[in-house]
Amino acid sequence: xxxxxxxxDDAEIRASLQDYLQKFGVTVxxxxxxxxxxxxxxxxxxxxxxxxxxxxxxxxxxxxxxxQQHHAxxxxxxxxxxxxxxxxxxxxxxxxxxxxxxPFEPRELVARxxxxxxxxxxxESDAQTRREFRFEGWSFDRLLRQLVSPQQVVVPLSSxxxxxxxxxxxxxxxxxxxxxxxxxxxxxxxxxxxRSVDLTISRLRQxxxxxxxxxxxxxxxxxxxxxxxAQVQS
Numbered sequence: 001x002x003x004x005x006x007x008x009d010d011a012e013i014r015a016s017l018q019d020y021l022q023k024f025g026v027t028v029x030x031x032x033x034x035x036x037x038x039x040x041x042x043x044x045x046x047x048x049x050x051x052x053x054x055x056x057x058x059x060x061x062x063x064x065x066x067x068q069q070h071h072a073x074x075x076x077x078x079x080x081x082x083x084x085x086x087x088x089x090x091x092x093x094x095x096x097x098x099x100x101x102x103p104f105e106p107r108e109l110v111a112r113x114x115x116x117x118x119x120x121x122x123x124e125s126d127a128q129t130r131r132e133f134r135f136e137g138w139s140f141d142r143l144l145r146q147l148v149s150p151q152q153v154v155v156p157l158s159s160x161x162x163x164x165x166x167x168x169x170x171x172x173x174x175x176x177x178x179x180x181x182x183x184x185x186x187x188x189x190x191x192x193x194x195r196s197v198d199l200t201i202s203r204l205r206q207x208x209x210x211x212x213x214x215x216x217x218x219x220x221x222x223x224x225x226x227x228x229x230a231q232v233q234s
């Protein structure tokens with residue numbers, strides 16, 4: 001099931017897209033403005049955002065840029081009443097993955113969502129099949145569940161730390177809320193909550209030599225979550 005966030009100040013468009021997209025295996029959450037969009041993206045994981053260019057509180061281009069900074073792996077389809085090439089180019093330059101001018105056929109939006117999801121799944125599959133990740137002199141072997149320091153010392157990881165580090169290195173530069181980390185690190189029979197996320201992050205920081213007062217690798221984004229701030233190679 002594809003999870004879609006529709007951001008549009010037109011209540012009729014939000015309602016019609018919610019009704020229509022669910023017929024094609026797409027669950028839809030809706031936001032009328034940028035503030036509600038940010039709240040929903042902090043609380044849930046989405047596979048795609050359908051974002052209107054013109055919103056009452058904030059320009060869709062700046063919101064697209066915010067998504068790129070904080071949820072870089074979430075693709076954006078930009079909706080606009082402006083069909084001119086300048087608006088389309090600006091949207092794509094700001095990080096939009098696709099562009100659809102209003103009025104549009106809902107079936108075309110479905111096709112574009114599914115096309116974006118196919119591309120994203122290929123990328124996710126590539127990331128998940130990577131065995132080794134390297135960052136800041138560290139190496140992390142997912143198959144062996146082994147973390148090796150820049151001094152070539154093997155650092156043991158608990159199962160919770162392994163799942164957390166995997167979630168982080170697969171999404172570098174992206175702010176992940178506690179709710180998202182709970183979903184990404186959940187294991188059968190294991191209860192995960194905000195407190196356990198914070199404790200696992202704290203233990204990972206210790207093992208990575210990250211300062212508890214001024215962490216460099218796993219940064220706390222106040223009111224938003226955590227960000228893995230490193231260039232990751234595989």
